[in-house]
Structure formats: structure tokens, C-alpha cells
Amino acid sequence: MEARDPELKRELDATLQARGELGPEYESALVDSFLEKVERRLDGTLDRQVRRHFAERQTATARGATRPAKGGGGFGERFGFGAVSLVLAVPLSAIGVANAGIDGLVVAWLGIVGVNAVHAARAWPWFRPRREGSGWED
Structure with a gap:
């Protein structure tokens, strides 16, 4: 032993x-x-x-060497992005309805949902682009 x-x-x-x-x-x-x-x-x-x-x-x-969270960021970043999206949704909806009626409203909300979906998808490992050989990522 x-x-x-x-x-x-x-x-x-x-x-x-x-x-x-x-x-x-x-x-x-x-x-x-x-x-x-x-x-x-x-x-x-x-x-x-x-x-x-x-x-x-x-x-x-x-030393300031903290690394940002991989993917969609921390809770604060995700919450802030969602809150800003909802705040901006009000004027975008109004502009869409004023200019194109219900079709403008649908287009505005599809854009809002699309932007939020892309932001949320950053947390998915298969969504992030790979940078091979850069030496900057683990």
C-alpha cells in the first residue's frame, strides 16, 4: 500500500x-x-x-480579470434587455399601427420577439460561432 x-x-x-x-x-x-x-x-x-x-x-x-458569463450573459443583462424591449415595444407598436394598421402591429411584434429570441439564443452552445485557433477562449 x-x-x-x-x-x-x-x-x-x-x-x-x-x-x-x-x-x-x-x-x-x-x-x-x-x-x-x-x-x-x-x-x-x-x-x-x-x-x-x-x-x-x-x-x-x-485585478479586473473577471470574465463575462458565456452565452446570454448574467441575469442582470438578460433582465435589462427584456425590460428595454418591453419599454420600446409600446412606441414601436404605436408607430406600426399608425402607419400600417394591424399588419404593422404584427410586424413590430415579430421584430421584438425575433430580437429577444436571438439574444436568448446566445446562451445555447450550438448557436455561438466557434473561433478555432484564436487562443482567446477556453
Whole structure:
């Protein structure tokens, strides 16, 4: 058995040796003790990894290296685009009805729906154009 952590390997060897000396009646206590040590080690490792991840993210944010969300953008961008579309829908509808009647209204709303559909489709992976060899995307 090759252990990555020599300290845990020593602890396991000591636990197995103690079991041999104390007998099977102490087996559950010895296993519980060893598992507590493993759990503390895992908690410490996980805590270090989480802290490192947050520190890297905070550093990247401080440097302004945050990347925009792939696809349709974040919630704010999508919500803002939808709100602007609805606000602009009122005058566009009025212009369409004034100039061409109900046909103008239908054309105006087809345009509004089309623009929103294209904006929403940016989030679909098959819709985005691929730029191979540019080195700018993952």
C-alpha cells in the first residue's frame, strides 16, 4: 500500500498494531479514533483548498480579470434587455399601427420577439460561432 500522506500511514500502522496488542474488543474504538484523525485531515485539506480558491477569485476580481458569463450573459443583462424591449415595444407598436394598421402591429411584434429570441439564443452552445485557433477562449 502506497500512501500519499506518511503521517496517516504511520497512524494506520499504529492503530493496527494497537489492535493486535489490545484485541478485537477495542477494535471499534481504535477505528473510530483513526477515522476522526482522517476526518480532521480531510477537513483541513478541504479548508485550505476552499480558501485558496476564494483568494484566487478575489485576486482575479481585484485585478479586473473577471470574465463575462458565456452565452446570454448574467441575469442582470438578460433582465435589462427584456425590460428595454418591453419599454420600446409600446412606441414601436404605436408607430406600426399608425402607419400600417394591424399588419404593422404584427410586424413590430415579430421584430421584438425575433430580437429577444436571438439574444436568448446566445446562451445555447450550438448557436455561438466557434473561433478555432484564436487562443482567446477556453
